[in-house]
Amino acid sequence: MKKILTALCGKTPQIVTEALYALHEQGRFPSRVVILTTEEGRELCSTQLLHPEHGRIARLLADIGLNPDSLSVTEADIFTPRRRVADIVTEEDSRAFFELCLETVFSLARDHGTELLFSIAGGRKTMSAALALAAQCYARPQDSMFHVLVPPELESKPDFFYPAPPFAEARVTLTPIPFFRMRGQLQPQLLHSPASLEELSQVCMPQKPLEVELDFVHRSLTCEGRSLALPPALFAVYAFFALEKAVCPDAAELCPHGCRACAHAWADIEPRLGEMLNLYQQVETKALARGTSGILNLSAENFRSSLAKLRKLLVQAFGENIGMRLSIVSERRGGAASYALRIPRGQIRIVPQRCER
Ligand SMILES: [Zn+2]
Structure with a gap:
C-alpha cells in the first residue's frame, strides 16, 4: 500500500527528515511526503x-542507500493555509490552519489505496492539535499517528537532520499516538466534501440541544436558565437571523450545520437592511441611532464587528461552549463567507409570539 507521510513543520524542517529516517529504520519508508506548514515554514x-x-532529503536518500527517485518532494507537496499565514499568532491564523488540516486529510483519505502516516511533531502546539483533530475525523483503519522524539541536546542543533556523522550515534524515536477514529460515525454527506469545524463538532461531541428564547419586550436572549439583555442594534441583528429560521425546510436535519436556507452572504443581507432596521425600531423606542456606525449604515465591516461583539457578549454570559453555539457563525466554503444562526427553528421561541414573520 502506498505510504504517505503527512508531516507538520514549523521552523525546523529537520523534523521531516528525522521522521523519514525513523520510518526507514522501521521498514515503513513512504513514497510521498505532504508537508503542512506556514509561509515561514514553506520558505525553510x-x-x-x-x-x-x-537538499537534505536528497542527501538522506543517498545516505540510507535509496534511489533518488524513490521519493521526490516538490513545492507542490508543501501545503499552507489559503489565507497567507506567516506564523500562527492569532485565532484567525489558528483557524485557517485547522481548515487546512481538515481539507488536506479529507482529500488524502479519499484514495483507499493509501496508508497515511501522520507526524504531529513540528510546528506550534495548535498545529499538532489541528492535525490530530483532522486525523480523528477522517483516518481509516490503516492510518496511524506518531510523534518524533530526538535527544534533547540535538533538538536545538541546526545541522542535525538525522543520525549521520558527526551525530551518527543519535537515535530518533517514533512514538505512536493513539487516537479515536470518528470516520465511521460521520454522516455520509460529511464524507462528500470537507466539513467545517462547526459541522464536525456536532458529530464529534453530540450535545444536548439548546432551547433559546428571544424576548422582544426585554431585548433579551435566554438559554439554559440564563438571560442576556442585548443593546438594540445587536438584538436586531440576532433577531434577523433567528427569524430567518422560518424558511428552513421542515425536516431540516441539516439545519444545525449544513442548512443553506438560513445562511446568507453579506451580498444577500445588504439589500435587506430595511428589515433589520424594522426589528431595531421594535426594540428601540428612543431616537434612532445616530452616526455612521448605526444600524442604518451597516457596512460589511461593521456588520462583521457586530457579530464579533455579539459573540463576545454571548461567551461572557453563557460560557465558551454554549456562547459559541448561540453565536451567528460565519462559514466559508470556496466563495464568500455566509452567516447563520445554527440553532434549529423548533428550538427558538420568540416572545411575544408574532403572527407575521
Ligand atoms: Zn436552516
Missing part, C-alpha cells in the same frame, strides 16, 4: 529540504 522547507542535489 524549500531552501533546506527540496534541492535535488544539496
Whole structure:
C-alpha cells in the first residue's frame, strides 16, 4: 500500500527528515511526503529540504542507500493555509490552519489505496492539535499517528537532520499516538466534501440541544436558565437571523450545520437592511441611532464587528461552549463567507409570539 507521510513543520524542517529516517529504520519508508506548514515554514522547507542535489532529503536518500527517485518532494507537496499565514499568532491564523488540516486529510483519505502516516511533531502546539483533530475525523483503519522524539541536546542543533556523522550515534524515536477514529460515525454527506469545524463538532461531541428564547419586550436572549439583555442594534441583528429560521425546510436535519436556507452572504443581507432596521425600531423606542456606525449604515465591516461583539457578549454570559453555539457563525466554503444562526427553528421561541414573520 502506498505510504504517505503527512508531516507538520514549523521552523525546523529537520523534523521531516528525522521522521523519514525513523520510518526507514522501521521498514515503513513512504513514497510521498505532504508537508503542512506556514509561509515561514514553506520558505525553510524549500531552501533546506527540496534541492535535488544539496537538499537534505536528497542527501538522506543517498545516505540510507535509496534511489533518488524513490521519493521526490516538490513545492507542490508543501501545503499552507489559503489565507497567507506567516506564523500562527492569532485565532484567525489558528483557524485557517485547522481548515487546512481538515481539507488536506479529507482529500488524502479519499484514495483507499493509501496508508497515511501522520507526524504531529513540528510546528506550534495548535498545529499538532489541528492535525490530530483532522486525523480523528477522517483516518481509516490503516492510518496511524506518531510523534518524533530526538535527544534533547540535538533538538536545538541546526545541522542535525538525522543520525549521520558527526551525530551518527543519535537515535530518533517514533512514538505512536493513539487516537479515536470518528470516520465511521460521520454522516455520509460529511464524507462528500470537507466539513467545517462547526459541522464536525456536532458529530464529534453530540450535545444536548439548546432551547433559546428571544424576548422582544426585554431585548433579551435566554438559554439554559440564563438571560442576556442585548443593546438594540445587536438584538436586531440576532433577531434577523433567528427569524430567518422560518424558511428552513421542515425536516431540516441539516439545519444545525449544513442548512443553506438560513445562511446568507453579506451580498444577500445588504439589500435587506430595511428589515433589520424594522426589528431595531421594535426594540428601540428612543431616537434612532445616530452616526455612521448605526444600524442604518451597516457596512460589511461593521456588520462583521457586530457579530464579533455579539459573540463576545454571548461567551461572557453563557460560557465558551454554549456562547459559541448561540453565536451567528460565519462559514466559508470556496466563495464568500455566509452567516447563520445554527440553532434549529423548533428550538427558538420568540416572545411575544408574532403572527407575521
Ligand atoms: Zn436552516
